[in-house]
Amino acid sequence: MASLLEGQARPIRLADIAKAAGVSHGTASNVFSRPEIVRAEVRERVKAVAEQMGYAGPDPKGRLLRAGKVNAIGVATTEPLSYFFDDPFARVMMAGISEACDATGAGIALVSAANQEKLAWNIQSALVDGFVLFCIEGGSRLVDLTRERRLPFVALELGFQDETVSAIGVDNVAGARLAARHLAELGHRRFAVLSLGFADNRTGFATPEAVRSAVYTGTRDRLAGYFEELSRFGIDTAKIPVYETENEEKSTRAGLEAIFATGERPTAILAMSDRMALIAIDWLIGRGLNVPGDVSIVGFDGVPDGALSTPPLTTIAQPITEIGRRAARMILDHDGAVRRETMGVEFVVRGSTGPAPKA
């Protein structure tokens, strides 16, 4: 009873136990962290005292300072926290990260913030041993912020030319070429591209200058891949509409409206994410068009939802889970080296692509 009331006033510390049991701090500490080196009799006495006083066990806050290692990695993004549970790409990635963390018993701390102020603070104050950065919108800012913390970190997506930051990504050019070639070989000649951003906070048709001055080189590379391959088939890429979206519902639909408002409707859409591709399928079907009868679509990413849509999505699959695993491991067993890994992609043909309709 008394211990309960006192407990409310001030939590019991290891030192209190030590005093009450008549042993030194050191011994009391050993009872909890290395019980085998304490004489059984003493050990039991201290444990009994702890139990009776309602000691909650060594406080990790104290241990942490001494130990130095938190044993947790932070996963950061500029999206709201719910992004981790909503976005299919993020979810698969998190599964990979989870796996690696589960294997070593490490924890995961989710870090995010809508506004820049808070993001900076959250990154500064996160109790983690390192970061995995989801570099979507605002990725470069995220990297800058994290760099200040001077902890190991890995950027997902090799969108950064900066060779001093560790990163894992896929061969965007090769993946994009695969997608473009597939459609070209099916006879398609009129294309449209649903693009990710070339820089922050922008939607609408991308100008050649926007592409040239791309901040997100991942986006640029994918477009380059598309164009390179299509050129080989004699297609004039300058005429292909490229619409930058924010990779969500609204701007993607706006992009489709804009693309299909023109006279020369495309028979094939190259989407830089499965998310956009799936939205596009939905939009097209809603408009009474047939996929792939009237319009073929190829996505990018390889999220599980793509296999379940009607029609199922043809896509360039990234080894998302594996990327997550590796990213987490890079932090978990960090050796101070900067690593940049480029993973291969896999071309998955499903039902959203077919021969170009006869003129």
Next chain:
Amino acid sequence: MASLLEGQARPIRLADIAKAAGVSHGTASNVFSRPEIVRAEVRERVKAVAEQMGYAGPDPKGRLLRAGKVNAIGVATTEPLSYFFDDPFARVMMAGISEACDATGAGIALVSAANQEKLAWNIQSALVDGFVLFCIEGGSRLVDLTRERRLPFVALELGFQDETVSAIGVDNVAGARLAARHLAELGHRRFAVLSLGFADNRTGFATPEAVRSAVYTGTRDRLAGYFEELSRFGIDTAKIPVYETENEEKSTRAGLEAIFATGERPTAILAMSDRMALIAIDWLIGRGLNVPGDVSIVGFDGVPDGALSTPPLTTIAQPITEIGRRAARMILDHDGAVRRETMGVEFVVRGSTGPAPKA
């Protein structure tokens, strides 16, 4: 260059900056945490020194010990970490928790472990201010473990009679009755129940004793709700097969096999989770049966996937997001009180239920 090498050897502390800048560590601390009370000239000098020495800013590990508050909540489960990103119910719940955390700038730490040893350690050592417990399998053990930590915690699901633990859940009896009444009113007379566990690690047909001695009273209440209502329609509930699954693919399909192996096939299935209900729809359609033509199904939970299935799922919807929000807030602004909240459910009629087939 030198600073970089030294930085590798031993991170720079605030005290190092203070010495180098010729101020006390108190002042150096103020420069970072309350810059406005330091004279501009001094402030700039210290900042310059910090910059030049490559100081990463005050280490949260140190601050934490002093401050006492971590500003993060732990979300714990006995499932592997990936559960948070895979399971639809968990995901919606996490969205609610995320929302509450985003609003106050708090972080989320995911805690989990397959084996009991590690779980205990992970809970003991998690750097959090409190816990939200996902009480699925092994929920009671999870509560016991967490209680030892003597931090505030909330159990999701009121499956615990123990009135000394805070918990948030729904009125399981009322929800179950709604589901049962709906089917009975549609003329169904032959039922089967896909049940959650009454105790840990068990699958197969549940015996009356198993139900009586249920550890998970949430499961028991749902069943009680089903049976109470069906009895009112003169249905002999003793004959209704109740199959305990682990709320995943394998055991649910096994349950369906077992249920449909009997002569008296049910025309209506009461599933205690949407997950099982969706698996059941898939299984039935795979067997050439029509839903709801041959068999009607009602789920429980109200996860978003239920609206997207074919046919869309009739279900008892819990206010999952709201539960998550409240749980998180209960920890975030904890006042020492034990709170037990019971939320209402909403009956959502969609396409998976229809009139009983003519004998």
Next chain:
DNA sequence: CATTTTTGTTGGATCGATTCAAATTTCGGT
């Protein structure tokens, strides 16, 4: 110019543990 008030700085105490060299105890062997 003396006195108060305001503003800025200092350094010791504290948060709660772990670590490790040194001191002490225990114990087998003679």
Next chain:
DNA sequence: ACCGAAATTTGAATCGATCCAACAAAAATG
């Protein structure tokens, strides 16, 4: 009973910050 080795225990130092009472310097007041 005594010795050295092995097993335990001790207590000071440390981890990296923040807080706060006391003090010093500068500014305002009479």
